[in-house]
Amino acid sequence: MDANAVLLSIKDKIPDSSLxxxxxKLKAASEDxxxxxxxxxxxxxxxxxxxxxxxxxFGVDRFYKGDIGLGIAKLALxxxxxxxxxxxxxxxxxxxxxxxxxxDLFLVWKGIKQDNLNKTLAVL
Numbered sequence: 001m002d003a004n005a006v007l008l009s010i011k012d013k014i015p016d017s018s019l020x021x022x023x024x025k026l027k028a029a030s031e032d033x034x035x036x037x038x039x040x041x042x043x044x045x046x047x048x049x050x051x052x053x054x055x056x057x058f059g060v061d062r063f064y065k066g067d068i069g070l071g072i073a074k075l076a077l078x079x080x081x082x083x084x085x086x087x088x089x090x091x092x093x094x095x096x097x098x099x100x101x102x103x104d105l106f107l108v109w110k111g112i113k114q115d116n117l118n119k120t121l122a123v124l
Contacts, residue, residue: 002034003023003026003027003029003034006026006034006037006038007019007022007023007026009038010022010037010042010116010120012045013042013043013044013045013112013113013116014113014116014117014120015110015113015114015117018117021121022117022120022121022124025121025124026124029124033123033124036123037120037123037124040119040120040123042116042119042120043064043065043066043112043115043116044112045109045112045113047064048061048064048065048108048109048112049061049105049108049109051064052101052104052105052108052109053105056074056101056104056105057074057078057097057098057101058074058075058078059071059072059073059074059075059078061104061105061108062074062104062108064108065108065111065112065115066115067111074097074100074101074104077093077096077097077100078093078094078097080093081093081094081096081097082094
């Protein structure tokens with residue numbers, strides 16, 4: 001496997017600022033490491049973004065990223081918000097969830113790329 005081909009396959013899944021570092025490490029990597037990188041299960045940032053847009057209030061984007069605790073917290077806050085909406089405190093919970101969803105669209109995107117970079121560097 002060619003180092004340039006591996007870089008092309010992972011360049012959209014890691015932060016752009018780290019491409020030079022990864023490229024240097026790929027040039028020095030053995031054939032076994034390159035083959036391991038090809039089959040390494042990296043998360044897709046587009047899937048994380050789509051999950052955040054469609055199901056972000058339920059924490060699905062966080063579950064996909066691997067942040068199970070934050071996914072459960074977001075889901076619990078949403079359920080608590082709907083359960084207490086008649087007491088008006090639920091409205092505050094729901095506003096918090098929707099602000100969290102919007103912020104997470106950016107945080108999950110960057111977080112998935114950083115997690116992919118960490119996995120890649122661990123192999124190299």
